[in-house]
Amino acid sequence: MDWLDPAMISMTADLLSDTPNTTPRDSIAVVKRCHADLLAAEAGIVAIGNNPVSKKRPKQQTPEALNLAVQNALEDLSSQLVFCDSMDLDDAFATFFELKTHLLIISLLKPTYPLDDAHILTSAVLRFFNVLAENIHSDHILFLLFSNNYINSLISHPAFSFRRCSPSAASEDGFNYFITLLKNLSNKLNKNSINFFLNENLDDFPLFTEALSLFESEEAMVRIAARTVTLNIFRVDDASAAEFLVNSVHAFDRLSHLWEREISTIQTEIATRNTTLLPKIETGIDDCVDTLLYFEEIFTLDIPFINSSLVSSLINGVLFKLVHDVSEKSDIIKGTTLFFLTQVFNYISYSPLLNSLTELIFSADHPTRSLLLSGLEMDTWSLISPELSLVIPADTCVSLCLALYASVLNSSHIGHETLTKCNICPVQRTNTRRLMDSLVSPSSSPQTESSMLATDSTTSLHSSQTGGHTVPPTYAYDENLVFLLIQILGSIHASKLRPVSLELAVWIIERLVGNSKKIIASGGDKEQRGSLNESQAAALLNANGKWGSMISALVNDGVDLVVDLLEYETDMMASANDTPQLLKDSRLLLPKKEAPVSKVSNVRNEIRDLAFLVRMWSLTSQCLDKLGYPKMHKLPDAVSALESPAELENDCIPCKFLQSKNPAIHGNIVVSKLDESLTILEQHNQVVTIVLPIVNVTCVVSETNTTALDISSRFSICR
Numbered sequence: 001m002d003w004l005d006p007a008m009i010s011m012t013a014d015l016l017s018d019t020p021n022t023t024p025r026d027s028i029a030v031v032k033r034c035h036a037d038l039l040a041a042e043a044g045i046v047a048i049g050n051n052p053v054s055k056k057r058p059k060q061q062t063p064e065a066l067n068l069a070v071q072n073a074l075e076d077l078s079s080q081l082v083f084c085d086s087m088d089l090d091d092a093f094a095t096f097f098e099l100k101t102h103l104l105i106i107s108l109l110k111p112t113y114p115l116d117d118a119h120i121l122t123s124a125v126l127r128f129f130n131v132l133a134e135n136i137h138s139d140h141i142l143f144l145l146f147s148n149n150y151i152n153s154l155i156s157h158p159a160f161s162f163r164r165c166s167p168s169a170a171s172e173d174g175f176n177y178f179i180t181l182l183k184n185l186s187n188k189l190n191k192n193s194i195n196f197f198l199n200e201n202l203d204d205f206p207l208f209t210e211a212l213s214l215f216e217s218e219e220a221m222v223r224i225a226a227r228t229v230t231l232n233i234f235r236v237d238d239a240s241a242a243e244f245l246v247n248s249v250h251a252f253d254r255l256s257h258l259w260e261r262e263i264s265t266i267q268t269e270i271a272t273r274n275t276t277l278l279p280k281i282e283t284g285i286d287d288c289v290d291t292l293l294y295f296e297e298i299f300t301l302d303i304p305f306i307n308s309s310l311v312s313s314l315i316n317g318v319l320f321k322l323v324h325d326v327s328e329k330s331d332i333i334k335g336t337t338l339f340f341l342t343q344v345f346n347y348i349s350y351s352p353l354l355n356s357l358t359e360l361i362f363s364a365d366h367p368t369r370s371l372l373l374s375g376l377e378m379d380t381w382s383l384i385s386p387e388l389s390l391v392i393p394a395d396t397c398v399s400l401c402l403a404l405y406a407s408v409l410n411s412s413h414i415g416h417e418t419l420t421k422c423n424i425c426p427v428q429r430t431n432t433r434r435l436m437d438s439l440v441s442p443s444s445s446p447q448t449e450s451s452m453l454a455t456d457s458t459t460s461l462h463s464s465q466t467g468g469h470t471v472p473p474t475y476a477y478d479e480n481l482v483f484l485l486i487q488i489l490g491s492i493h494a495s496k497l498r499p500v501s502l503e504l505a506v507w508i509i510e511r512l513v514g515n516s517k518k519i520i521a522s523g524g525d526k527e528q529r530g531s532l533n534e535s536q537a538a539a540l541l542n543a544n545g546k547w548g549s550m551i552s553a554l555v556n557d558g559v560d561l562v563v564d565l566l567e568y569e570t571d572m573m574a575s576a577n578d579t580p581q582l583l584k585d586s587r588l589l590l591p592k593k594e595a596p597v598s599k600v601s602n603v604r605n606e607i608r609d610l611a612f613l614v615r616m617w618s619l620t621s622q623c624l625d626k627l628g629y630p631k632m633h634k635l636p637d638a639v640s641a642l643e644s645p646a647e648l649e650n651d652c653i654p655c656k657f658l659q660s661k662n663p664a665i666h667g668n669i670v671v672s673k674l675d676e677s678l679t680i681l682e683q684h685n686q687v688v689t690i691v692l693p694i695v696n697v698t699c700v701v702s703e704t705n706t707t708a709l710d711i712s713s714r715f716s717i718c719r
Contacts (some may be wrong), residue, residue, distance in 0.1 A: 049112030490543030
């Protein structure tokens, strides 16, 4: 999109480089001549409007001739005025305002003028004011141009109606000039000039409202320009203008409603269940995220009154509605609601907004918290059907519940008091946050992190002892949430959930429990970081053992694919996922569709089921490892047969044991004749201690040599 006509750019350059050799008297003469030409053109425009079909019209009175006359007069006039400003010659401006030429220029825009010719006149007028706005630097001249609501009348003129809809090809130049004019005017704003743009008679701020009307334009560049205009307005930081924007124009309420409409449009398009709309829906999601980033830009201006007003409008407007919509039965509404609540925590860093939203969602007395937890209960998600929606995946609500929790845990801008009140984050996290708050707050008394931890422990210990009786240990995380997540990791119904949901469940457990501390009610000041309670630890260990047993059975049955999947899953887990970046991905709501499956559907289903078992074992193993618990089964990196392997019936089998962090060990595997399971690794009749003990690795006969054990390519994990 061309913001400025090349002819205008060239003309502006000429104005700045070529100085006319003229006197004040010559400048006045030029202004008067241009004024006379514009008067004559106006008369011709009125005549055409009164009798548009007349063919008996002088050649100089045709629309083409009138348009050319107006363009020439405005170019000469703008050139002369810019020159006079650069030379500090005010006589020409005095004549310009005395003759009211500025009013005459606007009066050229007649609604009765033929439409195509009106577009030409509109472009010429806007080009003229753009040249003045960009090149006039004298404040008193600009103030005269802005005063008496003249500039507001120009911005709000009905001839610029194309700004509220998609401009036609004929009016596109005028549309571009109009946007450029708004930007140029906003660049001229300061504490002295901003009050000229307040139309107190109509309780309007045309520069802001006209820019706001462009927020929903289909062109991204138009939306960016419109947001730049409003940011320039806020950046002036004028108290009276800000108060007028909030109380009279209701600027931030409008912005809240705007984002609400954008979200509602996406929900409506998803509800059509028309997959051809997916590209449009994805674009709409990007636009909603851009609006969030715009809010973040406003917050970073760090203007207290504006920030508090925006927080109030968002919390009482669109965010309140989103939190309420979590209770909707429609998965489409609930899913999109959870997605955009998640994005608020991902893209906004302004603590007062995040604190208010966190309390609105997660406070103990608010029903939304219970609704989120109920959405993670097995009875809720185990019954989902893949055919639930043609656009959003069946597990959208589950994955986005998890994403919302993860986004709150990942945000470093939520205050410690809010975290403590909502009991969603671990104590260690709130202490760190409290320490950070105390460092940036001059009114806070200095405390060390260790003293804060000690205070928390003392408080917790004191509260856990009553009447000399010991109370069972308490755990500094939401135990109900962790229990539901472990239940997901141990359920066969988790095959209905996408891998991203399972990964988020593990990530949340690691952040909640791995960063928390177990408070010992008796036994001094001991602390144990990253501990689950006994029932949760048992459930997670049992889940890991269950998936391992199922894999063992498949390996023993000769399913070679399981081994390949284990190696693949190990490689995938070695490369750490960027969970914070994942939380911003629109594929949480709209994942890419898989290619249609026809003849190979049975094979794909088998691979999918095997991959699910391997993934569940890998995820539970990863979770146990991060929390410091021993896995139910440890796999060696590789076990390979020597050149002269023993036969299967022998008790001792020569082998070489390889570990990534230790040298290779040559020795004997002692195999139980009862179940052919590995029990001890010996070297020269001495017991070798392995850092990670191997438990029950079954030896399998090689396919190529029936007398050899091929343990490197086949192994089993048994309880």
